[in-house]
Amino acid sequence: MADQHHHRHGEPESEMTLRVRAIEQLLAEKGLVDPTAIDRLVELYETRVGPHNGARVVARAWSDPAYKARLLENGTEAIAELGISGLQGENMVVVENTQAIHNVVVCTLCSCYPWPVLGLPPVWYKSPPYRSRVVREPRAVLAEFGMAVPAEQEVRVWDSSAEIRYMVLPQRPAEGEGLDEEALAALVTRDGMIGTAPV
Amino acid sequence: MDGIHDMGGMHGFGAIAREAAEPVFHADWEGRALGLLLQAAEGMGFVDDHLRSRIERTPPDAYLRLSYYQLWIRALETLMIERGVAGAEEIAERVAATREGGRAPGGSDLSLDDMAAMVAAGASTKRPDAGVPPRFSVGERVRVRNDHPFHHTRAPRYTRGRVGEIVIDHGIFVFPDTNSEQQGEAPQHCYAVRFAARELWGPSAPPQDSLCVDLWDSYLEPA
Structure with a gap:
């Protein structure tokens, strides 16, 4: 994959390193950015903000019907109850997978993604193949991810074309029976909350 | 702007390349x-x-x-x-x-x-106090205006001219078409509009499937 990643880029990595550094220097000299704040942002998104946050939300919803009802009614407020909020998650809507509906999320126009609950998006989510295809042939895309959606289930694609960010609440798996919230959270994957995996 | 970024529904991009254990940053x-x-x-x-x-x-x-x-x-x-x-x-x-x-x-x-x-x-672009009334309500059928502006817009090309149903009124948000061009925030209601997959893609799409797209008031007209 390293080769493929390198190949996708228009310029060698070292040139981007220099370019970003040069722009950072220029903006720092003009007092428009704080390099220390950039250090902290990198650290924050590498260590604190990620799909483990969304997994806590899902596990709580699976364990507490009243919380689940609040989550589906007002995603932003219910997620904030767990101390999770912020950039690219200011207005959250949580959509529930059921026996009748399987939801999947995309941003066809750019790369909108619910950062506070899922972290920064994986490269495939931002890639032209996913963005172009999941709206047109979601069942084929889900099959590539290893998910066969039965014909009797509706596939509902959410294109995040505005400033609302979507998270999927997966169906609670049979193996979740009797588990506590922490153990349930461990069953939840990032892709499950995008809708490209069952859980 | 009908640019390459508006790629929903385009063909030819091939398989989705996924990376196992992808790092947050690659460099x-x-x-x-x-x-x-x-x-x-x-x-x-x-x-x-x-x-x-x-x-x-x-x-x-x-x-x-x-x-x-x-x-x-x-x-x-x-x-x-x-x-x-x-x-x-x-x-x-x-x-x-x-x-x-x-x-x-x-x-x-x-x-x-x-x-x-x-x-x-965070830095929300929701403007709940703007006091702008919604032009549509949940359950109403709407058509996305057939408009292809040269400036920034967030109505995906694949929805234009198509008819769907309002399923959520998200409230009042800054309007990107004007805001991006320094023409003011023009706050207005933004809705999730649900389209049948067949309305967008024709008879080859499964009849049971649908797409929800978030669209601002100005993009819509009564159907």
């Missing part, structure tokens, strides 16, 4: 780019609408060749030049003069908890 510069963008947005006073509109002006061949972080940096340079923060020549000279290790000096003693609190506050 140090990607992390710097993310932090730089968020910091510059605050320092220079731009928002996502401005950034996106500049990304979309990237020529199609370059858009497809560059990674998303590269597109961000390219758009940031465009904004710097447009706003007189630095000239194209100044940027080019600085890039040529920059060598590994020549990091900008740290500017503050900001802690990780401080930053976490700042990020947690």
Whole structure:
């Protein structure tokens, strides 16, 4: 994959390193950015903000019907109850997978993604193949991810074309029976909350 | 703008390449780019609408060749030049003069908890107090206007002229078409509109499937 990643880029990595550094220097000299704040942002998104946050939300919803009802009614407020909020998650809507509906999320126009609950998006989510295809042939895309959606289930694609960010609440798996919230959270994957995996 | 970025429904991009155990950043510069963008947005006073509109002006061949972080940096340079923060020549000279290790000096003693609190506050573009009435209500059928503006817009091409049903009224939000062009926030209601897959793609789409797209009031007309 390293080769493929390198190949996708228009310029060698070292040139981007220099370019970003040069722009950072220029903006720092003009007092428009704080390099220390950039250090902290990198650290924050590498260590604190990620799909483990969304997994806590899902596990709580699976364990507490009243919380689940609040989550589906007002995603932003219910997620904030767990101390999770912020950039690219200011207005959250949580959509529930059921026996009748399987939801999947995309941003066809750019790369909108619910950062506070899922972290920064994986490269495939931002890639032209996913963005172009999941709206047109979601069942084929889900099959590539290893998910066969039965014909009797509706596939509902959410294109995040505005400033609302979507998270999927997966169906609670049979193996979740009797588990506590922490153990349930461990069953939840990032892709499950995008809708490209069952859980 | 009917650019390459508006790629929903296009054919020919092939299989989705996924990476097992993908790192948050693939190189140090990607992390710097993310932090730089968020910091510059605050320092220079731009928002996502401005950034996106500049990304979309990237020529199609370059858009497809560059990674998303590269597109961000390219758009940031465009904004710097447009706003007189630095000239194209100044940027080019600085890039040529920059060598590994020549990091900008740290500017503050900001802690990780401080930053976490700042990020947690967010920067919502919802304008609940704008007092603008909705033109449509949940359950109503609407058609997306057939409009192909040259400027930034968030009505995906594949929805234009198509009929769907309002399923959520998200409330009042800044309107990107005007905001991106410095023409004001023009706050208005934004809705999730549900379309049958067949309405968008024709008879080859499964009859039971659907798509929900978030669309502002100005994009819609009664159906």
